[in-house]
Structures are given as structure tokens and as C-alpha cells.
Amino acid sequence: MPTEQIIAEYLVETPLPIEKVAAVMAGEQSCGTFTRVAGETDELRSRAAATVMEIELLDIVTDPSLESQYLQRKGLNGPFQRARVTIGFPQANVGTNLTALAATVGGNLFDIGEVSGLRLEAVYLPASFRSHFAMPVKGVAGTREVLGVYDRPLFGTIIKPNLGMSPEQTGDLVATLCDAGADFIKDDEVCASPDHAPLAARVKAVMARVRDFREKTGRNILIAFNISDETDAMRRHAELVQAEGGNCVMASLNWCGLAALQSLRASTDLIIHGHRNGFGSMSRHPLLGFGYHAYQTLYRLCGLDHLHVHGIGGKFCNPADEVAASGLQCLKPLTTNGPETDKVMPVFSSGQWAGNIATTYEALHQSSDFLFLAGGGILAHPDGPAAGVASLRQGWEALCAGMSVEEYGATRPELAKALSFFGEKNSPSPVAPGAGPA
Structure with a gap:
């Protein structure tokens, strides 16, 4: 038959x-x-x-x-x-x-x-x-709904230093980033449950600050705790995050594996932020391994909500057209004429700052449906994290106004500082007048 x-x-x-x-x-x-x-x-x-x-x-x-x-x-x-x-x-x-x-x-x-x-x-x-496999629980639209942000990219960062801080120090940094206006904060992929900051203690310390922030401002924020571990442990970690009022967990896909991610999704309705660290070992040779289309198809069947694609003009080896194609694949359903709910939020990360936003927007065929993560781009801003977040939003505002970041930054000190500090090594891409979103 x-x-x-x-x-x-x-x-x-x-x-x-x-x-x-x-x-x-x-x-x-x-x-x-x-x-x-x-x-x-x-x-x-x-x-x-x-x-x-x-x-x-x-x-x-x-x-x-x-x-x-x-x-x-x-x-x-x-x-x-x-x-x-x-x-x-x-x-x-x-x-x-x-x-x-x-x-x-x-x-x-x-x-x-x-x-x-x-x-x-x-x-x-x-x-x-x-139809036999899990769909994203939140995906693109649901992530926006959780944050109440609909008209721009989502701006986030990675906790830096990657390792070394105690749970209380991590909690204090998260409080600073919440006040700075970040939409999203995640653990680094190398920080799972180190001796100096065990995951359970870190979750409790961070979520205490997040709950205070929510109560004080009425504003939500996504915190992606790195729960990468063996399968039963990941399920327990997700339960702890949910019990503390968390809304997102992160997993290193390649080291946890397809079966573990399936089991995690079956046990939690938290947003799953999929980190692809290690993908280069599978993809970097042009005649060996996996292309991103095949890779993301397999892992999206696990019911992920977010998926990393690296960044355009960042610190990694990937050419811009490969990163762009990866982001566009995330924004398509897995099957022809599939539902809009079967999309995942593409996550642009690695050496990102305000000067990369316009290029990313254009690469996604003028879509603002992306999560833009700037570790150093926020935390290393000369005037501090709040100025770093402001510079990203100003980079977006420049695009909406049809102006280059240099022109727009002439009257925005946060963007101007980002240009002088980060732009020495990364030349921003100017945007033609009228190229911004309607």
C-alpha cells in the first residue's frame, strides 16, 4: 500500500x-x-x-x-x-x-x-x-504575549560573567537588568549547576528579584535558566523553575539530545529556549554533517519555542546568508501550509549590538519577529546596562525612522556611545530611507 x-x-x-x-x-x-x-x-x-x-x-x-x-x-x-x-x-x-x-x-x-x-x-x-509530535507551547506569538511586546524585536542579554558569581550576585545582576528594561535574560550555556552557584539556589535567588520586579512594575520578563542535564534531572529543574514563578528554561540541544528534549516538553508547559552550542561540529564542513534546515526540523519536533541561529556580523564563523536562512526557516511552519503556531522564535546572538539590528531585520525580509541577544552589547556598554538596552531600542527606532544609526545616534547619547565603543570593530549597516517598518 x-x-x-x-x-x-x-x-x-x-x-x-x-x-x-x-x-x-x-x-x-x-x-x-x-x-x-x-x-x-x-x-x-x-x-x-x-x-x-x-x-x-x-x-x-x-x-x-x-x-x-x-x-x-x-x-x-x-x-x-x-x-x-x-x-x-x-x-x-x-x-x-x-x-x-x-x-x-x-x-x-x-x-x-x-x-x-x-x-x-x-x-x-x-x-x-x-501531527504526532509536540508543537511549540508559546512560539513566536505566545512569547510576545507573555511579554506584552508586539511592535518590535525582543531585546535580551546573557548573564556575564559566564561563571563565577554566587546565587546572590546573579540575582542582583538580574535585578539590574530587569530595571534596565531587558525583555529576556538567559544563563550562559556553560553555566548549568556549578559548585559556586547550584541551579536550585540560583533559581530561588533570581526569581525572588523577578517577583519583586513584576510586583513593582506590572511588567513581565523572561528568564531562561539553563537546566541542561540528564532527563529526569531536567524535569525536576523545570518543576522548580515553575514553582518559583519562572516561565522559561534553556537546554543545550546537542548535549541533551532529541529524546531528552521530547521528555522535557512532555513534562512541562514552560517556554523551552533551544541553544545549539556544538552545532559547528556538525555543520562547519561543507561536505559533512548537517545543514540547518535538517537540524532545526529534527529539534523542532521536540516542541521548542525558541531556537538559536547565531548572529549576523558577530563573533562566530557563519556567513550572513547562512544566518539569515536559518532565521527564516524558524519563522516558517515545518510543513507546507502548516499552522502559524508551528513557528519558533529565532534567536540572534554572538557579538550583537545596536549596529546589527537593521541588518538582522532586513535578513528576515523585514520581520521584527526575532529575539536579539546582546551580552557585551548591553553589559559592556560604557554607561552601564540600562544604556546598553536603550542603545538597542534606539537602533530599532533609527530603523523605523529610516535613518542610519550614525544619524540617529547624533542626538541619542546611549546609541552614540555604543557606536564609538562597539563600532570600532563592527561597522553598522546603514539603512536606506524608507526601509523601516510601516
């Missing part, structure tokens, strides 16, 4: 005929192996075999991207054809198991001897498959 298919797109490099390699890939990840085996009937193959749907030949190179002992043993030393290969996997092979999906579209493919390079670029899901 025909079944709906999960579609995976790969970049492949090989000295062998690409049609042969694509067939090997499809067989390896469905019902086959290197040779026909007992029980592998024609009926079984018609029902469970993956299908090579398309092969697009790209360029030819003389040297392999990666070594393969298999190719070396056979004396296959080039030339090497690169191609885009699209394979359809029967949805019935996977059932409703997320780890099985990852093993199907990835699994042993990265190790097969026939290739000198293989990268999983994208995964496309049928709506019937998506």
Missing part, C-alpha cells in the same frame, strides 16, 4: 557513478544492505524501500573532501562528482519515533565507504507525520 514519504536532501561527493551511490544510500537506510538477503522479497521492497527521487549533478573536483579507506582499497582516486541527491523514505518505516527518524535520514550514511563527502541538507515532513 502506498505511504506518505519523508523527503531528505543530501549533498554527496563520490568517484563512483552517482546513480549507484544514491541507490546504496536508499538501500542502506531502508530495507537493504550491501547485498540481497534472505527474506528481502519483492513485496517487502515495494513496501519499505526508500526511493531515489532526484539527482542534480553539480561540480567535479580532483581531490576528495574526506578520506575513505574503502575508496583507497579499490584504487578510486578521482575525479570526484558532487551532486544533490533527494531520497524519499516511507513514513511507515519510521512510525512516530523521532530517534528513528534521525537514524533513518542520517544514521550510517555519514560513514558509507562509497562517498568522500556527505551532508544532510534538508528534511521535509508530511503533515500527517508532524
Whole structure:
């Protein structure tokens, strides 16, 4: 009986005929192996075999991207054809198991001897498959609703120093950042439950200040506690955060894993802020690992609300077009014509400051639906955190006014100071008149 298919797109490099390699890939990840085996009937193959749907030949190179002992043993030393290969996997092979999906579209493919390079670029899901998995609890619209902010990006920061502060010192810094006007504050990914600031003590100290702030101002703020841990511990940590009046938790996705994130979502309705630290180890080589489309598809099936995409013009290696594409993917439902609720808030972080806001807005096709995190951009501002937050808002105001940050900053001291301090190393992108939001 025909079944709906999960579609995976790969970049492949090989000295062998690409049609042969694509067939090997499809067989390896469905019902086959290197040779026909007992029980592998024609009926079984018609029902469970993956299908090579398309092969697009790209360029030819003389040297392999990666070594393969298999190719070396056979004396296959080039030339090497690169191609885009699209394979359809029967949805019935996977059932409703997320780890099985990852093993199907990835699994042993990265190790097969026939290739000198293989990268999983994208995964496309049928709506019937998506329906079996958690949706974002808040996502883009719900995050805005929690904060009561609808007409601009959300501005946040990361607790710095990354490590070293006691729970009380952390609480005092959070109180300062609340008063400074930040929308969002998160733990650094390296600060989970260090000896000098155990998570339980830190949550209590921070939330005491947050509750006071809410009572004093009537304003809400998101605090993302880093609860990355083994699965049962993460569930306990989330319960503590919720009991103290918290609204958000953060997890290091790559070190916790898909199954742990699924279990966390099943046990809490808190906002889950997904941090992708370590993604570079999976993505930085152009012919190995994961493209962001495939990566975010897998983790969004866990029901995340926010997802990091790095930053444009920041301190990391990612080119602007890659960061932009990642942000745009977050703002699309996972399936064609999927609901608006199936979007996650893209989180731009790493070396961000007021001068990067216009570029980020334009990269998202003039959408303000993003969380803009500035660690040093707020906490290292020469006039303090309140001036750092003000400089970000003024960067947005400049965009709305159709002015460059330099022009707008001439009468805004906080933005002017940010320009002189951060702009020495990061040139802001001017915005053409009229390019701001309506």
C-alpha cells in the first residue's frame, strides 16, 4: 500500500557513478544492505524501500573532501562528482519515533565507504507525520504575549560573567537588568549547576528579584535558566523553575539530545529556549554533517519555542546568508501550509549590538519577529546596562525612522556611545530611507 514519504536532501561527493551511490544510500537506510538477503522479497521492497527521487549533478573536483579507506582499497582516486541527491523514505518505516527518524535520514550514511563527502541538507515532513509530535507551547506569538511586546524585536542579554558569581550576585545582576528594561535574560550555556552557584539556589535567588520586579512594575520578563542535564534531572529543574514563578528554561540541544528534549516538553508547559552550542561540529564542513534546515526540523519536533541561529556580523564563523536562512526557516511552519503556531522564535546572538539590528531585520525580509541577544552589547556598554538596552531600542527606532544609526545616534547619547565603543570593530549597516517598518 502506498505511504506518505519523508523527503531528505543530501549533498554527496563520490568517484563512483552517482546513480549507484544514491541507490546504496536508499538501500542502506531502508530495507537493504550491501547485498540481497534472505527474506528481502519483492513485496517487502515495494513496501519499505526508500526511493531515489532526484539527482542534480553539480561540480567535479580532483581531490576528495574526506578520506575513505574503502575508496583507497579499490584504487578510486578521482575525479570526484558532487551532486544533490533527494531520497524519499516511507513514513511507515519510521512510525512516530523521532530517534528513528534521525537514524533513518542520517544514521550510517555519514560513514558509507562509497562517498568522500556527505551532508544532510534538508528534511521535509508530511503533515500527517508532524501531527504526532509536540508543537511549540508559546512560539513566536505566545512569547510576545507573555511579554506584552508586539511592535518590535525582543531585546535580551546573557548573564556575564559566564561563571563565577554566587546565587546572590546573579540575582542582583538580574535585578539590574530587569530595571534596565531587558525583555529576556538567559544563563550562559556553560553555566548549568556549578559548585559556586547550584541551579536550585540560583533559581530561588533570581526569581525572588523577578517577583519583586513584576510586583513593582506590572511588567513581565523572561528568564531562561539553563537546566541542561540528564532527563529526569531536567524535569525536576523545570518543576522548580515553575514553582518559583519562572516561565522559561534553556537546554543545550546537542548535549541533551532529541529524546531528552521530547521528555522535557512532555513534562512541562514552560517556554523551552533551544541553544545549539556544538552545532559547528556538525555543520562547519561543507561536505559533512548537517545543514540547518535538517537540524532545526529534527529539534523542532521536540516542541521548542525558541531556537538559536547565531548572529549576523558577530563573533562566530557563519556567513550572513547562512544566518539569515536559518532565521527564516524558524519563522516558517515545518510543513507546507502548516499552522502559524508551528513557528519558533529565532534567536540572534554572538557579538550583537545596536549596529546589527537593521541588518538582522532586513535578513528576515523585514520581520521584527526575532529575539536579539546582546551580552557585551548591553553589559559592556560604557554607561552601564540600562544604556546598553536603550542603545538597542534606539537602533530599532533609527530603523523605523529610516535613518542610519550614525544619524540617529547624533542626538541619542546611549546609541552614540555604543557606536564609538562597539563600532570600532563592527561597522553598522546603514539603512536606506524608507526601509523601516510601516
